[in-house]
Amino acid sequence: MSPAGDRVQLVRDATFARLDAGGGISGTRGTAPDGLFLRDARHLSRWRLTVDGAEPSALVPATADTDNxxxxVLTPQGTRDNPPAYTVFREQRVTAGTLTEHLRLVSNRPSPxxxxxxxxxxADFADLFELRADDRHYAKPGAHIEIRRTAEGLDFDYRREDWHSRTTVTARPTPTAIKDVSGGAQIMSWELELAAHAEAELHLTVRAHPHGMPDAAPTSPRPRHTAAPATDDLTRACERGLHDLDLLTITVTGVDGEEVQVPAAGIPWFLTLFGRDSLLTSYFLLPYRPETAAATLSALAATQGRSHHPDSGEQPGRIVHETRHGELAHFRQVPYGRYYGAVDATPLFLVLLHAHYETTGESALALRLEQHARRAVDWMLTDGGLDRHGYLVYEPDPNGLVNQNWKDSAGAICFTDGTQAEGPIAVSEAQGYAYDALQRTAQLAAAVWQDEDYAHRLRHIAADLRTRFLNDFWMPTTDFPALALDGHGRQVDALASDAGHLLWSGILDAEHARRVGHRLLQPDFFSGWAIRTLAADQKPYHPLSYHRGSAWPHDNALIxxxxxxxxxxxxxxxxxxxFIExxxxxxxxxPEVLAGYAKSTTPRPVPYPHSCSPQAWAAATPWALRTALGLGAGG
Known part of the structure; x- marks a missing residue:
């Protein structure tokens, strides 16, 4: 994996490490924390090498030779007339739950x-939510770390009530000495004898033992993708995307208790199952990897809502937004253990279920998940809001997500003056997803479930929604759909890329769809690199905003x-x-997201500063582009 600034990231089998240019870890927080991470926790927070009392210089900074x-190459201090006595060659590798390190010290002197x-x-065992730069602080009553020195190294043992995590460090040869330093860190020391022009080696292994995970290390979830050399840039992007998706693949439990492999959302914050992200990623991959869609659907059916829990947003039939395994979720200090705050994951579940049947011609999955699909439809009609409000709606969650569509940052669903809409909010693209979901599920009902009465009912609901949508959302003055309707039924009038999703879902008639399509390619929307989330020159537009002026690959893929x-x-x-460029x-x-600057003003696309890399639906976007261009599955 390529370095991010002066850092390098390694990832494999749901484990990732972020290291500095010399291979060290300093315990940083904020937008790009360093450390060794597994299951939403940092299992290694300091890893600082010194030689002869000083930190060596990076003669060759850390680079990822492979993704894990x-x-x-490091050297101790030296001068032109007194060059370093030896050189340190450092290799670090991440595998499932483990960081291994091989240090090779090579003498440059003719004498010992x-x-x-x-x-x-x-090891601070910080939860990922503690490491974010959002000024939030979480109490941890009774939490303590016990550090034990073992015959081979160190054992960091973290406990808080019923929560128990460990990190072990083993070394060959064993340390000459181990001593305490301030803050609870430990210094392991070695005296390594080097004969003339000889070398010595030091092997270190760090193993994470998260709460709730067996000590047996998981195996690699799937064979790595290999392909013949690509001959054009789109194919190269497709192959790189599949490679990144292999890195992001995690193992979770499916609907019947089986293990399935699904795409996690991204690194560093989202190496876990996400509803919307995994569904769209799987949809983009359908022509090439239909098994990914089947696994995602099974995993999401297994976590489908069963009852009403206001803290997590769980409701019967609702598809989960995200799952978490960390300490703060365990103690319900954050609502994300299983968090259902997404208005769109449920209709997208139905869209993908039919698309899998349509693509593969196989009905077994649609039959297996029939009851889950019916419960998803029931949710759209009841708690989702279609019966009561006429649209899928969400109420902003003050303890979770204020916005519960794909633009889920605070302030993203705004009027042209920048004011955030108040709930219950009906975002435009979710209505298109609902329309498509109803139409597709009607086709499953008729063709697979042999229930024509149910199919007829869903088609009728979908037709009513389509007619109502155009009447309520279309803004004649701008000849464009509103971003949303707020709780008072007012049109949220910012011009936003969400309108392009309406072309994908089919809720707009051909004439209105073509008008939207032409409008999205005007310079205030299309930067030359991509279509922006908000058209420029509106008051809330900002080219470096997460959802109010940036440009997202998956958004553009749907468009x-x-x-x-x-x-x-x-x-x-x-x-x-x-996007090929x-x-x-x-x-x-x-990348997950680009800045909104115009191609005419920047010779290279400008990165968004906090973008995840790799990120699943961005990795799958080239395959959606290939489909849109009529190039077939390829690969």
């Missing part, structure tokens, strides 16, 4: 030397599929070409 292995190597080690659906071939090619500038990996 990094190397660097002794190298004193010290390694400062600590491009919609453009192609309505025969807007030139527009679809323009958006696809923009973005990928080529970024070693063929699409």
């Amino acid at each position: 292995t990094a190397t660097c 030397v002794t190298a004193r190597v010290d390694l400062t080690v600590d 491009t599929l919609g453009l192609a659906r309505h025969g807007l071939t030139d527009e679809a090619h323009a958006v696809a070409q923009g 973005v990928a080529a500038h970024n070693n063929y990996r699409l």
Whole structure:
């Protein structure tokens, strides 16, 4: 994995590490914390190497030779007339729950030397939510860390009530000495004898033992993708996307208790199952990897809501937004253990279920999940709001997500003056998803479940929704759909990219769809690289805002599929070409999100500063573009 600034990330089998240029870990927090992470916890927070009392210089900074292995070359202090006595070659590797390190010290002198190597080690067991730069603080009453020195190294043992996590460090050769330093960290020391022009080796292994996970290390969830050398930039981006999705694949429990492999959302914050993200990622991959959709649907059926729990947003039939395994979720200090605060995951579940049947021609999955699908429809009609409000709606959650569509940051669903809409909020794209879900589920009911009465009912509800939507959402003055309706039924009038999703879902008639498609390619929306989340020149527009002016690959992928659906071939090619160029500038990996700056003003696409990398639906976007361009599955 390529470095991010002066940092390098390694990932494999739901485990990732973030290291500095010398391979160290300093315990940083904020937008890009460093450490060794597994199951939403940091199991290694300090890992500082010194040689002869000083931190060595990075002669060759850490680079990832593969996605889970990094190397660097370090030297102690020296001068031109008194060069370093030895050189340190450092290799670090991440596997399931483990960081291994191989240090090789090579003598540069014609006579024996002794190298004193010290390694400062600590494990703070911080929950990922504690590490975010949002000024939130979480009490941990009774929490304590016990540090034990073992025959081979160290054992960090963390306990809080029934919560128990460990990190072990073992070394060959064993340390000469271990001592305490301030803050609870430990210094492991070695005296390594080096004969003339000889070398010595030091092997270290860090193992994370998270709460609730067996000590047996999980195996790699799937064979890594291999492909013949690509000959064009889109194919290169597709192959890189599949490679990244292999890195993000995690093992979870399916609907009948089986283990399934699904795409996690992204690194560093989201290496876990997400409803919306995993569903759209799987949809983009359908022509190439239908098994990913089947696994995602099974995993989400297994976590489908069963009862009403206001704290987590759980409701019968609702599809989960995200799952978490960390300490704060365990003690319900954050609502995300299983958090259902998404208005769109449930209809997207239904869309993917039918799309899997449509793509594969196999009915077994649709039959297996029939009752889950019916419960999802029931949720849309009841708690989702279709019966009462006429639309899918959400109420902002003050303890979770204020906005519960894909633009889920605070302030993202706004009027042209920048004011956040108040609930219950009906965002435009979710109504399109609902329409598509109803139509598709009606097809399953008729063709697979042999229930024509149910199919007829769903078609009728969908037709009413389509008519009502155009009447309520279309803004004649701007000739464009509103971003949302607020709790008073007012049109939330910011011009936003969500309108492009309406082309994909089919809720707009052909004429209105074509007008939206043409409008999205105007310069205030289309930067030349991508379509922005908000059209420029509106008051709330900001090119570095997460959802109010940036540009997202998956958002553009859905728009491009919609453009192609309505025969807007030139527009679809323009958006696809923009992203092909973005990928080529970024070693063929699409970022989670781009800044909204125009291509005419920047020779390279400007990255959004807090973008996840890799990120699942961005990795799958090139495959959606391939489909939109009519290029088939390829691969």
